[in-house]
Amino acid sequence: MQRVANLSELRAKEAQAAAIEVAELSHVYLGREGKVPALEDISLDVGAGRFVVIVGPSGCGKTSLLMMMAGLRRPSSGTILCAGRSIDVPDPDRVGVVFQEASLFPWLTALENIEFPLSIRRAPRLERRRRADAMLDLVGLPGFGARYPHELSGGMKQRVSIARGLVQDPPVLLMDEPFAALDEQTRMTMGHELLRIWSQTNKTVVFVTHSLTEAVYLADEVLVMSPRPGRIIDRVEVTLPRPRTYEMMATDVFGRLRERIWQKIRKVN
């Protein structure tokens, strides 16, 4: 019994362990007028299975930070650990990325787009097909595999992007303003869909957006960034229960959280 208790304790501890650890990260890039500090002393932990949203004004470096977590860019200094190991190059087994828009390949069908990461790894054809089909079902697009991106609506394209990000079953999903180009209604629907997918797959999600409503609606925790050089100036724990519903947006708690974030962003601007 003692051992079982220990084991479950260990599991619980593991679940709380950070999926992503960023420590003392700073980034400076060379602009026309010399060195421009883009990110300054960023430290954050994202617990496994958590939904963390990063908000901040345009140009604060939130997308850069996300790209660094994906191994797509190197920070000037500091470390990023993903699943306990540093991430220097993109590793789709550990991290899936969903981009803003138009990152689906127009010359591939929805199914081929989802299979792309697997075909890069030269996975067997049947295996590829099986997993991509499962992903299409997961994102609510069964039967749409043969469509090309131009035959899909904006929301459907982003569903395919999410499926592509998840097809290698990475523990972490990074999302860079995935719904920014969608109209308001589709955006709300997609946010809700994302929460469903998230709860079904137990992924850790880091989501960048500039919509405060979206941030509060989706997040366990909202990180607020300052204008350049980007620093984390507030961490807001969203106490709303799950599953989230559209009605919650009209509650006082929702309004207060949103207001707190807005005041933070407004002050530093």
Add this chain to the structure above:
Amino acid sequence: MRPAPATVRRLILVLMLVLWELVPRAGLLPELFLPSLLKTLDVLVRNWAEYGHALTVTLYEVVLAMLIACGAGILIGAMVGGLSRVRQLLLPVFSSLYAVPIVILYPIFTAWLGVGSQSKIAFAGIYGFFPVMLSTAAGIQSIDQNFLVAARSMGASLPQQITRVVIPASMPTVLAGLRLGGALALIGVVVSEMLTAAAGIGYLISKYRTVLDSPRVFAAILMILVLSVLFDALARSVERRALAWQTAGRRDRQLPVDKETYASTALPA
């Protein structure tokens, strides 16, 4: 109901062929200006030994010139489009050279390579090279960087990025350049044959023009016409096949439902 544009186009073609037969026959134009279609065909068939030989010479030159134009054009175009150093070095030079009437170089080519096929191949190859090179460079340079970032995030190596993203993404522009370059190679061969040559269809045109043998001149013109139309049809069908994704579903399928209502109602939320 209006007739389909394709039907109208075919009717116009038939009308022109009929006029070609009727106008000289009715005595509206002397045979020196325009020999009738049947007379031209008759000359062509009677002298098939001569015209057939000229055709093989011209085809041989055109095929080799196209290979040079397309091969060198794609190779150098890819370097100019893909490597910014090479682009800065070569693109201004090539762009200005494109405006030069390259036919002025042809006398030099005959001096270097003789009046045989080599000088035609070299001239027409260079003539067709420029559009292929420039459109390949443009196609590669204008690739959406988001595609490459997405491919990297999915673990694609540099060779995989080239074969899986750069090539399909630049395909539409490159193929358009190939069609133009191929047409120019054909023009280059015929023009150079008309200037200085001992064989080929262009040579027959200039030879019979000097002796005012209009039916034989028109027989050669007819061959060139057919040749260029066939080439264009071939190039278009290659484009249609290679770029089938661009038109997929445009004719026989439509989006299932209006996109917003679709996203919110038809799909499981």
